[in-house]
Amino acid sequence: MVHALRIALLSIALLGTLTSTVYLFLVLAAALRFHLRSRRAESPVNPAELPPLSVLKPVHGAEPRLDQNIASFFSQSYPDYELIFCARHLTDPAMKVVDQVQVSTRSRVQARKIECGEPPWVNPKIWSLDALLYAAVHPCIVITDSDVRVGENFLCNVAMPLRDPSIGIVTCLYRGVPTGGPWSRLEAIGMSVEMSSGVLVADMMEGMQFALGPCMATKKAAVAAIGGFSELADYLADDFVLGNWISRAGLKVVLATEIIDHVVTNGAFLPSMRHQVGWARSTRFSRPMGHLGSVLTFAMPFAILGCVSESLLGNWRLGLGVLAWGIVNRIVQALAVGWGIVKDRESRAWSLVYPVRDLMGFLFWLWSYLSNDVRFRGEIYTLYGDGKIRLKHHNRGVMDDRARVS
Numbered sequence: 001m002v003h004a005l006r007i008a009l010l011s012i013a014l015l016g017t018l019t020s021t022v023y024l025f026l027v028l029a030a031a032l033r034f035h036l037r038s039r040r041a042e043s044p045v046n047p048a049e050l051p052p053l054s055v056l057k058p059v060h061g062a063e064p065r066l067d068q069n070i071a072s073f074f075s076q077s078y079p080d081y082e083l084i085f086c087a088r089h090l091t092d093p094a095m096k097v098v099d100q101v102q103v104s105t106r107s108r109v110q111a112r113k114i115e116c117g118e119p120p121w122v123n124p125k126i127w128s129l130d131a132l133l134y135a136a137v138h139p140c141i142v143i144t145d146s147d148v149r150v151g152e153n154f155l156c157n158v159a160m161p162l163r164d165p166s167i168g169i170v171t172c173l174y175r176g177v178p179t180g181g182p183w184s185r186l187e188a189i190g191m192s193v194e195m196s197s198g199v200l201v202a203d204m205m206e207g208m209q210f211a212l213g214p215c216m217a218t219k220k221a222a223v224a225a226i227g228g229f230s231e232l233a234d235y236l237a238d239d240f241v242l243g244n245w246i247s248r249a250g251l252k253v254v255l256a257t258e259i260i261d262h263v264v265t266n267g268a269f270l271p272s273m274r275h276q277v278g279w280a281r282s283t284r285f286s287r288p289m290g291h292l293g294s295v296l297t298f299a300m301p302f303a304i305l306g307c308v309s310e311s312l313l314g315n316w317r318l319g320l321g322v323l324a325w326g327i328v329n330r331i332v333q334a335l336a337v338g339w340g341i342v343k344d345r346e347s348r349a350w351s352l353v354y355p356v357r358d359l360m361g362f363l364f365w366l367w368s369y370l371s372n373d374v375r376f377r378g379e380i381y382t383l384y385g386d387g388k389i390r391l392k393h394h395n396r397g398v399m400d401d402r403a404r405v406s
Contacts, residue, residue: 010309016302017322023201023297024329030200031336038257045156053081053159053217054136058128059094059146060087060377063265064179066097069149074107078155081142083111084135086128090115094146121233122389124377130229133220141223143216149177149261150215157258158217168222168251169243171211173199174262175342183272185350186357188264190276192344193334193354194361198294199255200337208253211243214262218246225249234388236374236381237286259342274375276360280368285387291368299326300359330355 055073059066073083085098095113102111114135119127129143140162142155158170173196176188199212216239223229226245232238247253266272284291303326310319334354338347347354372383373392381389 006309006312009305010313013302013306013309013322016296017299017306017326019296020299020302020326020329024299024333026201026204027197027333028336030197030204031341033204034200034255034257034341041157041257045153045160047079049163050079050156050159051140051162052138053078053140053142053155054138055081055083055142055144055155056129056132056136057083057085057144057146058087058125058132059085059098060092060124062093062097063147063263064267065149065177065263066094066146067101069147069261069263070098070101071105072149072151072154073144074101074105074109074111075152076109076150076155077152078159081109081155082137083109084114084132085111086114086116086132086135088116088118088124088128121230122381122391123233123235123238126229126232126235126238133223133229136220139220141218141220143218144260145214145262147263147265148174148214149263151258151260154258154260158215158256161254161256162217162219164252166252167254168218168225168246168249169211170215170217170254170256171208171239171243172215172256172258172260173342174212174214174260175338175344177261177263178346179264179267181267183269184264184267185346186353186360187266187272187276189334189338189344189347189350189354190357190361191262191264192338192342192347194357196342197333197337198297200341203255208255209244209247210240211246211253213239215256215258215260216242217256218242222246222249222251225251234390236376236383236389237282237387240286241387273364276364277367278374278376280361280364281372281374281383282387284368285383285385291365295362295365298358298362298365299329300355301362302326303329304359327355330358 087095090113098113114131116128116131121127142158158172161167161170174191176191178184178188226249232241235241243253266275303323306322307319310322331351331354334347334351338344374381374383380392382392383389
């Protein structure tokens with residue numbers, strides 16, 4: 001019986017080692033494909049061909065490096081765009097940062113601030129986006145999170161595809177930028193490598209059928225085609241749903257070659273773990289079968305299991321070989337994607353630690369099945385259905401009227 005159990009564990013370990021190896025080759029192929037497409041996309045942009053844009057920026061509180069993130073949007077090389085910032089109240093600390101950045105950059109970009117009041121919708125970000133959409137002047141819009149920093153050609157690169165009437169939304173990969181501490185760095189490298197790998201493989205295998213929240217360039221008409229932002233009011237993964245529904249409406253979702261910075265605001269252990277578990281738990285509801293199957297993409301849990309089971313069977317050299325291959329597998333992935341594709345400057349050094357992050361990712365996967373609750377901006381929500389949420393503990397104030405413009 002004991003011997004049979006050891007054989008069963010070894011079989012599971014070898015199966016997982018095989019599937020994670022296949023996944024690595026898929027990641028390498030997808031990374032090469034993206035790299036070649038990026039090189040072909042490097043062509044001069046004609047400003048006369050670019051549509052005017054409204055950049056929608058929901059903000060909430062003074063986050064780490066918020067001034068740098070906002071400043072990157074005031075210094076775009078784009079010929080015609082407006083910036084609109086929305087908070088629940090104009091007294092929000094983030095609005096003061098907006099004022100300070102606008103003065104310090106001496107930017108002539110048209111910028112407005114609006115307040116939307118306390119959200120009556122379950123997803124507060126979507127309530128803000130609905131107010132921003134109402135205030136936007138131009139038919140083409142770019143939605144970016146407050147924890148995003150971009151290069152000066154960002155708007156040019158994500159807006160170019162919108163000229164095609166068949167394209168409904170443009171999104172892009174991002175690299176994690178830590179704000180200090182090992183937990184921040186581990187979360188950041190997870191963004192740079194694990195998240196980017198999954199997106200690249202999905203784009204190669206079936207085409208983009210979803211969007212990534214840090215950057216979504218779309219059109220008012222595309223949002224109207226799915227019934228407006230109000231349709232997303234009960235969803236946690238609103239970015240995934242927005243892109244997926246626009247794709248179902250018959251419009252294309254494009255993965256741009258632009259790479260942006262996503263600042264990791266969680267520096268301590270518990271907030272970082274909660275955020276990553278919440279990310280995994282949300283995926284479990286949005287893509288249940290894909291999330292279930294993703295367990296076969298992890299290398300380290302199967303490598304450790306293989307090492308232990310082989311050693312128990314007396315084959316300790318082979319066990320160490322299985323463990324070594326799992327480590328090499330994840331280092332290669334970190335270098336190929338984190339350093340090679342998203343240009344995360346710290347990925348080369350931290351690639352040696354990425355096997356630890358891979359094991360953590362597996363633990364987050366397991367943890368995602370232990371509860372249906374997620375925490376977002378101090379509130380606790382319960383997931384249900386296909387990714388909808390209901391507020392579990394209510395800490396909000398009185399609801400206000402629709403946005404007021406400043």
